[in-house]
Each structure stands twice: as C-alpha cells, then as structure tokens.
Amino acid sequence: MDFPLIAVLAATLTIATPLVWAGLGAIINERAGILNLGIEGTMYAGAFVGFLTASASGSATLGLLAAIIAGALAGSLMGLLTVTLGVNQHVAGIGTTLLLIGACDFSNRILFSAGSQAVTAKFDRLFAGTGFFAQYPMTYLAFLVAAPALWWVLRSSGFGLRLRAVGENPEAADAAGIPVAGTRYTALVLGGALMGTGGAFLTLSLLGSFTLDIVSGRGWICIALIIFGRWKVWPVVAGALLFGFADALQLQLAITPQFGAVPNELLIAFPYLVVIGALAIWGRGVRYPGAYLVPYRRA
Numbered sequence: 001m002d003f004p005l006i007a008v009l010a011a012t013l014t015i016a017t018p019l020v021w022a023g024l025g026a027i028i029n030e031r032a033g034i035l036n037l038g039i040e041g042t043m044y045a046g047a048f049v050g051f052l053t054a055s056a057s058g059s060a061t062l063g064l065l066a067a068i069i070a071g072a073l074a075g076s077l078m079g080l081l082t083v084t085l086g087v088n089q090h091v092a093g094i095g096t097t098l099l100l101i102g103a104c105d106f107s108n109r110i111l112f113s114a115g116s117q118a119v120t121a122k123f124d125r126l127f128a129g130t131g132f133f134a135q136y137p138m139t140y141l142a143f144l145v146a147a148p149a150l151w152w153v154l155r156s157s158g159f160g161l162r163l164r165a166v167g168e169n170p171e172a173a174d175a176a177g178i179p180v181a182g183t184r185y186t187a188l189v190l191g192g193a194l195m196g197t198g199g200a201f202l203t204l205s206l207l208g209s210f211t212l213d214i215v216s217g218r219g220w221i222c223i224a225l226i227i228f229g230r231w232k233v234w235p236v237v238a239g240a241l242l243f244g245f246a247d248a249l250q251l252q253l254a255i256t257p258q259f260g261a262v263p264n265e266l267l268i269a270f271p272y273l274v275v276i277g278a279l280a281i282w283g284r285g286v287r288y289p290g291a292y293l294v295p296y297r298r299a
Helices: 005-031 039-057 060-084 089-111 137-156 158-168 170-175 180-206 218-228 233-254 264-282
Strands: 116-118 209-211
Touching: 005 039, 005 060, 005 137, 005 158, 005 180, 005 218, 005 233, 039 060, 039 089, 039 180, 039 209, 039 218, 060 089, 060 180, 137 158, 137 180, 137 233, 158 170, 158 180, 170 180, 218 233, 218 264, 233 264
Parallel strands: none
Antiparallel strands: 116 209
16 A cells, blocks of 8 residues: 555644744744743643634634734733743743643633533635645644744844844843843743644644643643754744654554554654654754843843
8 A cells, every 4th residue: 555645744734833833932932031831831721712712703713813812811921920020930831831721621621511622613724635735724824924924033123133132141132222021021922822823723723622631742842842943943843844744654654554563652652752852863062042041130
C-alpha cells in the first residue's frame, strides 16, 4: 500500500496551527523578558470561552473574538502578577495555568452535564476534500499573515525595537524613555490574545467540540519550541511543523497494518520524543534575552 504523504503533510499544517499561534504569542512575551508558563491555561481559556460564545451566539467569528479577549485578559493577569506585583514568573505562570484550567473545568461541569460538548457553529475548511490545501482559515492566517507580520514587527518596527530593548536591558530602555512596564504589559496582552486564538482553533475549527484536557500539553510544547527556535519567528514555526509532522506521522502509522505490532504508547510518545531530541541538539548554548526572568523596579 502506498504511503499517503500528501495526507500526512496536510495534517502537519493542521496540527501545527495552534502551536504557531501560541508560539508567536510566547515570542512576544519572552522578547520582553517575561517567561509565561501560563500558555497552557491561556489556550484552555481561549478554547472554552470560544466554544461557549460560539454555542450561545451561533457565530464562530464571535467565538473567536471572545477567545481573543479571554487570552488578552489572561495576559493582563500575568502582567499584574509579574510586572506590577513582581511575583516570581515561574510561580505566576503555573498559578495562572492552574487557575484558568480549574475555572474552565468547573464552569463546564456546572453548565453542562456531559464532559464533551459539540460546537453549534465552527469554521469550515476553505477548500473541500482532504487535500494539502484543504485547510481552515485560521491555518492560512497563522502561516501567511500572523507569522510574517510578527517577523516584520520584531525586525523593523519601532514597537519591535522597544520590545527587544526592554527584554535585553530594561534599565537602558528606561533611561532612553521607553516605558518598561507598559511595554511588558502590552507584550503580555498581545501574546495572550494570540495564545487564546490558538486555543480557539481547537474548538472552533479542528475538533468542533470542547472536551476536558483539550489542549493536551500543547502549551508546554510551545515553551520548548521557543528555546528550540531561539526566540525567532521562522525557527519557531519550523519547530511547530516538525512536531506537527511527527504527530501526523504517528497517527498514520497507528492505522497502518504493517506497524500493528508497534506499541500504541510508543507511537503516542513519538512526537514528544522528537521535540525532546531536537531541543537537546539545537537548544544547547542558546542565548537568552538579557533581562529574561528578571523583574524590573525603577531605582
């Protein structure tokens, strides 16, 4: 039997899409010197709020807008904890993830008796069929709009230069008149909005339903992708595609008779092992932003 390479490549783009959205958001956060371990929770909130709004309004577009707002609010919470209050960024991020996942799960159990809920409105693929170009609108937006736009912003815009200055040397940036706290808040809000978009993709496009643990560790994968990509847009996108390809490949192998003897647990672990291996090879000796994890207080 012929190996369905086109189907695997098409699935690669689909699987990589939420990682690209959340990864771009994490780049913005970390270029400003903030480690955001709340990605998992922010994506979860985007997935749930997007699903809830789309189901109530009958509009996937409104669901996506609500998910973006939910992500931005999650970013604001991280800003309050890390920028205003100076809480340890590891603690703040993990606490944000636990809070958001717990709040969404609690709300889901209160509002719905079943653990899985279907979305009454979702985005359809732009082209019919299962070919390479039969992707969702949010996939096209991630690869053709969001990633190039962020690459240009970080490289050539005034905001990108200020963001990088704050992440490298906040004292010098402050002396040059750049508002450090305001820039970091902006980075967290914008990054959170992109993470919420990544979560919404799961409910409003890919799965068409909300289930508990829907994000399934994608937020933690994004943290590894940022280090793998060395805080640069296109290497992070490449890392997301690498994970997407490994995941799509294991899904195909799982239904291929010739690989029936391979333990299913090993196939499931395969994409995560690929990420760990890539991180071990290309993640050594990376140069972190100069003010990474360092709270700034004006003297």
